[in-house]
Amino acid sequence: MNTKKIFTLFSVSVLSALIAVIGYTYFVKPSPTVVEVPRAVYPAAQYTSLPSSSASQGQLPDLTIAAEKSIHSVVHVKTVSTQTTNYSGNPLYDFFFGPGMQMPRQQPVMGSGSGVIITTDGYIVTNNHVIEDATNIEVTLNDNRTFKAKMIGTDPATDIALIKIDATDLPYLEYGNSDGLKIGEWVLAVGNPFNLTSTVTAGIVSAKSRNINILRQGQGTLGIESFIQTDAAVNPGNSGGALVNTSGKLVGINTAIASQTGSYTGYSFAVPVSIVKKVVADLMEYGQVQRGVLGVSIRDVNSELNEELDLGTNQGAYVAEVVNGSGAEEAGIKKGDVIVSVENELVTKVSELQEKISRHRPGDKVNVTVIRDGKKKDFIVTLRNIYGSTDVVKADKPFNLLGASFEEVSKKEMMRLRISHGIKVTNVSAGKFREAGVQEGYIITKANRVPINSVEDLRKVVEMVEEGLFLSGIYPNGQVAYYAINLDY
Incomplete structure (x- = not known):
């Protein structure tokens, strides 16, 4: 009798549970919760463990010519820097300077990255973060020759640096046209990830004029970000290496990856050659970059800002402030204007405006088109340097x-x-x-x-x-x- 009652109670409990589950599923209909995973951006010169697998790229065009042209012009850059640490507890030090005093101690730190030969006589472009704070820079060519390199100049605002080795008749990469790159176009990334020299990976251009706020963290408003985004595999050690098109011409310098682990997970970013060649030319001629500025504070235009301020456009760079005495103020640009083109080249966001202005030097005159009160107006702006004059800034x-x-x-x-x-x-x-x-x-x-x-x-x-x-x-x-x-x- 007791067994029958227990079986009956168990059956009723199971049936009740099934009815509750079915009713909740079909009548309550819960919505799935979407959790956005935050993205972290790492300089590609940091080291981590090797990935265990790689995804197939599918059917590729013939990239052998581009690889052959570029692989001999990309070098391995090794650096030595010093890191200062403090230690205490030395009895002799405590005797002279008192107990608990800390004594600085310097320790060598090794680093590694890549670089691109751009002249036959040994000028090499790389990332600033590859050689930053280095006390010794060593370059190894693809033929295993090794040279000590000297610093020519750096530009932290674009993360570009120029070094030189004492050599002649070197293979070098010609500048390509990063402006002409199209979304979906094949590119190669060439570098030395994880000290694996002369590594070539392939992918497509997945975005242009990308701002990932990696340079502005250290450079503030001076940081210029207009990266080429690709899905070519780039890992620690690729920093400073070449991004080339299918013709084997340099279109960018690989600089960063988007990752939660420090290793490649799908996207990489390169400084476009349109910025690189201007920075390199300035460093060669003046020892530092001659950066022309408009003299405005800007922000991206979107549909919300357009609706709020009735700007007449959903794209462009909104002028939030105009600096007193700047080239923009003298030309007649006002707060509330939306910059939509520079030198008749379309500007859809802040990163594009920064890239286009960064190609010019103080004293250059540029044609800036804005939308004001729903109408386009053109202004000729004389760019100034960061000190407010049109003079060339000479390196001391x-x-x-x-x-x-x-x-x-x-x-x-x-x-x-x-x-x-x-x-x-x-x-x-x-x-x-x-x-x-x-x-x-x-x-x-x-x-x-x-x-x-x-x-x-x-x-x-x-x-x-x-x-x-x-x-x-x-x-x-x-x-x-x-x-x-x-x-x-």
């Missing part, structure tokens, strides 16, 4: 070799350290100071026995240096230090 090469910035020493600190003059090192980047071991906070009191009261004093000494620079100074903890610096590169 000897002084810039130091790789440091400075500030005045407060009277309070001078009294505490019992010094009467000096300037403080506030930042040390790639350059002679870092190579010599100069740390941030170091106060330079004399340079080549000349008392230093200002940055201009140090600049004058550096300009007169023939053999070397000898610094005398003191750190904030009272440690006296001397440095001998060779300014030859």
Whole structure:
């Protein structure tokens, strides 16, 4: 009797559950939840583990000619930089400077990337993040010859750098036309991922003028992003390598990947050659990039902004502010205008405007077309440099070799350290100071026995240096230090 009751109760429970599930499915009809996975962008020079598989590209056109042309012109770039760490616990150090004081220690850090030969006499373009802070740069050609490279110049705003090796009769890549690239066009990525030299991958152009906010994180509004997006496989070590078209001409410099792991997961990004060749030309001629600016703050136009402000267009670059005394203000451009073309070339978003303006130098006159009150108006704008003039900005090469910035020493600190003059090192980047071991906070009191009261004093000494620079100074903890610096590169 008890067994029968138990079986009956079990059957009723199962039947009730089935009815509840069926009723919920057919009458409540729950909607699926969509979760967006955030994207992280990594410089392609970072290292991680090798991927376990690769997807088939399907039927490809004949890419052998392009591969043969480009593979000998792409080099392996190896760098050595120094990383400063602090450690304490040294009894001798504690005895002189007190317990708990930290002593800086420099450790070598190895890096690797790619580069592209662009002249027969050894000029090589790569990414700034590949050689940034490097104290030694070594280049290995496809034929295994190795050269020490010297820095010619860098442009962090576009992540482009120019280095040079002492060689002749080198194979090089010709510039192609990145403006003429079409969505869906085949391209090759050539580089040295994971130290696997002379690697070629293929894909298509999946987007143009892409802004991924990787350069603006460090450069702010000066960062210029108008990347070519492709699905050619690019991995750590490909940074600075070539993106070429099916004719074997250079159309971009591979720079970043979109990934959650640091390895390739489907999309890569290259600086278009339209930007690269302008940056390279400036670095060769002036030692630094001559960047013309309009003098406006801008944002992308979309349907919401158009509806809100009645702009008369869903595309373009909206002028949010005009800088006083800028070329844009003098030409007559106003807040609320929408820039839709430059030199009769269409502008649909901010990244396209930045790319087109970046091709010009201070003093250049450009035709800018805007929409104002529903009508198109043309303005001739004379571009200025970042300092507000039309002059060419000359590189202060000897002084810039130091790789440091400075500030005045407060009277309070001078009294505490019992010094009467000096300037403080506030930042040390790639350059002679870092190579010599100069740390941030170091106060330079004399340079080549000349008392230093200002940055201009140090600049004058550096300009007169023939053999070397000898610094005398003191750190904030009272440690006296001397440095001998060779300014030859």
